[in-house]
Structure formats: structure tokens, C-alpha cells
Amino acid sequence: MNYSIAFKTILKKEILRFTRIWPQTLLPPAVTTALYFLIFGKLIGDRVGEVHGESYMDFIVPGIILMSVISHSYSNVVASFYSTKFQRHIEELLVAPVPDSVILAGYVCGGIARGVLVGCVVAAISTLFTHIPVKHWEIALAIFILTATLFSLAGFINAVFADSFDDISIIPNFVLTPLSYLGGVFYSVNMLPGIWRQIAQINPILYMINAFRFGLIGVSDVEIGLAFAMTLGFIVLLAIISLILLHRGTGVKN
Amino acid sequence: MNALSIKQLKKTYNNGFEALKGVDLEVKNGDFFALLGPNGAGKSTLIGIISSLVTKSSGKVTICGHDLDKNTAQAKNCIGLVPQEVNFNQFETVKNVVFYQAGFYGIPKQQALQRTEHCLRQMDLWEKRNSISRRLSGGMKRRLMIARAMVHAPRLLILDEPTAGVDIEIRRTMWQMMQEVNRQGTTIILTTHYLEEAESLCRNIAIIDDGRIIRASAMDTLLSSIHTEHFLLDLARPLTSVPLVDGYQIEQVSSRTLHVAVPKNQGLNQLFAGLSAQGVTVSSLKNKSNRLEQLFIDLVQ
Missing domain, CATH: 3.30.70.1560 (Alpha-L RNA-binding motif)
Structure with missing residues (x-):
């Protein structure tokens, strides 16, 4: 049995899905982030001054890119897999001899593809406002892909448990967006007073954003090794949970 | 060898409902087999377990000699399912619905394209190949699901009320198509509420009620028992x-x-x-x- 063909089929379907509806999936992040760069980076940022010795615009670019990767990799998988459940064409996969790991890999790689593509679009928009030096490209690339992987897996688990379209918007709106904003996209955690700095340290997104910032402009509030260990640890944990859910047929089988 | 062999199959849902209470069933290779039963008798649960959409509580299912638990991939390869309700991506083209299914079965691209064309032509849908599937009529949607189920040339085709809600002319066309598929060697299990359909198409029959097979015999034998x-x-x-x-x-x-x-x-x-x-x-x-x-x-x- 050639499982690579099944994997490529799922991935192709996923990529065609989000590219076919590009005005909903690729255009909005370009417009939104252009406004971020213009308002926060240019108009307000010029009055903020430097953070970690970098201009405010340069400081916020990595966080905004990674925030887009997080939200789009997550929303791609959660929307696509839930819609597959909702329309019941998940049954096409369940009746076929496709292993659970291949189903998971197909959907997660679809999420990574969208996260990476949106990240590249946002990075391209940022070049209209500033020059990104890319100090450690291998670190930036690795955390970029790992973050997309982690949030694709999280989106998959959300979709497995979702019973309605409301269920797929709760986590992005009430968990991911606040954690991203509070994850040091627009500020350094060193700017936070006492207890708030301690609280910020338990936000995993803070580590990913800082690792990516280190990769691009060479500054970070956190230990890079810890950021990678945490991200990889969460990926392994969520992948195991996803496979257990698929094996049990949670949300997809009676 | 039997196309399907089921031993002591039981299913109890999480809410405690016992849908199957120990089903034993055998379907011979090449048969055109009717599985009948009133609503809620356990037909859909039985078909769901055979096609891996429902998890069984206990029992054994063997498809074309392959144990569904031990040789899952081989067993699944032998089955094609046409479900009761439309379950394809309604935003996809007719051709892609079938072509992608071939991909899930690991069929290489060129062969998958040939199989897609063959199955769509067999179901008289080739002219509609570039249409968006949700725009098809009810009868065409059912034929599309048959084409999709046939794309990997399964040895056992399960048709769960394939003609429900279609007019008599389309139903008769579909009967001819099913008979042709059966003549070519595919074993067919048919569930239907149109008993005339079962009587005229099927050679053997099982009647399920309240989670148990209450009668299983040749159609002729069953009909001859009418007094x-x-x-x-x-x-x-x-x-x-x-x-x-x-x-x-x-x-x-x-x-x-x-x-x-x-x-x-x-x-x-x-x-x-x-x-x-x-x-x-x-x-x-x-x-x-x-x-x-x-x-x-x-x-x-």
C-alpha cells in the first residue's frame, strides 16, 4: 500500500482549498499587517523610540509575522477538518486504508503550508516599511516551521472536539489572540512591572516570538534553547493526543 | 471464500442502546445480497462497522478473507461503500470527488485518471465531470457516490439505500448499472426500503430486526415460504x-x-x-x- 499517494492527495486538497479562496485566506493578513506596520510601526513607533537597541518597527516585525503564522496555521486546520466532519466527507478517508498518522500528517502539513505562505506574505509586506537583517536564518526558519506545526496540531484537536461552527472560533478569538498580543509582539517583557513579568513567562507564545525575533534581528527576552525545547515538547504532546483521538475515532466515528 | 463473514457482532452505543445483539452473517463471492430491516433495526450500524465508520463492541468481521482488525488495510481495500446520505465535498468537481478517492487508496495518478474516467462513464456522468458536485441532481449525486465507491475496483460493494428518493426511471437505470457491476464479478450488498427492488435484483437475503438476523436464505426459498x-x-x-x-x-x-x-x-x-x-x-x-x-x-x- 502506497501511503505517500494518500498523503499527497490530502495535502494537495488542502493547499488547493486555501489557495482557491485566497481573498479569504491570503489577502486579509496582507491588509491587516500592512495597517499594523503603518500605524504601530511607523506612526506610533517613531515616537516610541528604541527597544533592545532596535527601532520599534524592527522590533515588532518578527512578532507580527509569527502572529500571522500562528493564527493562519491554526484556522486552516480547524476550519478544514471541521468542515470535512460537518459535510461528512471525512468518511471518504475513514473507509479507505489511510492510517491515522497519514490523515494527521496531511492536514497538519496543509496548515503548515498556509502558515508559511501567510508568513511569507506578511514578511514581504514588512519589507515595504523596513529592512529585516535576518541575523540567524536557521533559527528563524526552524521556529517559523515548528510554530506552524504546533498550531496546526492544536487546530486539529480543536476540530476533532468541535460540534458547531461556534466551537471552532472560541479558541482563536478568546485564547490565541490574547496570548499572541500578550506574548510580547508589541513590547519586551522586560518593560512589564514585577508580577506581570512573571505571569508573562508562562505564555508559550512568548518563547516562540522571542526565538523568531532572535533569528531575525538578534534580540530576545528568553533563552533560545528553552524556546525550542518548549515548542518541540508541545508538538510531540499534541501529536500524540491527536493520534490517540483519531485512533479512538473521537468526533468522527460512532 | 466468502466476500463477507461476520461472527457474533455486537454494538452498544455510549448511551446504552444495544444496536447489534450478536449478528452472524455470510455473503458469498459474486452474490447480489439484500439486507433488509425496518428503521432502527441495526442495518446502518452493521454497514458502519463493516466499512470502519462505526467502532464495534465485540465480534469479528472478515472481508474477502481479511480480518478487519488484523489486516485492516487489505480488508478496507476490498470494500466500496455507497452511503445513504450524500457525503462528498459539495464544492469539489465531479471528477475530483472520484479522483481524490483513488488517491486515498494509493492509486498512482495516471491509473487513477483512467479509473476515474471509466467509473464516471459507467455511471453516465463523464459529461458532467467538470461540474461542481452540489449542482448535480439527486439521482446524479447517487450515481457519483457509486462511481466513487467503484474507483479502486472493490470486490465487495455496499449500497445503502442507493435509490432512495429518485424517480422510477432513474431507479431502473440504476438497477441496470448495479446488475452490470455485479455481472463483472463485484459482490453487492444492497439495503433498500423498496422491496420490489430487492426481489428483482438479489439472489440471497437477510432480514435484520432489533439487532438480530431473523432470517437469512436464498430469495427463492424465502418467497416459496409464502402460504x-x-x-x-x-x-x-x-x-x-x-x-x-x-x-x-x-x-x-x-x-x-x-x-x-x-x-x-x-x-x-x-x-x-x-x-x-x-x-x-x-x-x-x-x-x-x-x-x-x-x-x-x-x-x-
């Missing part, structure tokens, strides 16, 4: 009184229609002779209900 057949007679002239013929139970339905219960060992000749002697002229007759329907009602009541 009384019911006929409606249309009369040439209106009746003044109900005629009496020894050995037959006759009721008047309207002034020109009689209902007659005919014992199987009596035949119809004596009935016509008796009616003729009383000046009753029969212009036509028909079965009051489909024979299998009568038997089905007797069995499940």
Missing part, C-alpha cells in the same frame, strides 16, 4: 353481491374490485372457474402487495 398470496381483481361489471368460491377468502373493495386471498396450494384456476360460474367477469388482476413486502411485514411484526 397465501393476495390479489386485487378488477371486474368488467359492477357487483350486486360478493361471490362465494370454496377455498378462497373474498372481500369486496369497491363495486368493481375484489380482494382475494389465494392459498398457495389452491392456484387461480378454480377461483376463475367459480367466479365465471356466478357471472363475474374479471378484466385484470394484480398482486395486492409485493410478495416480499408481505413476507417482510409478517416477519418483523
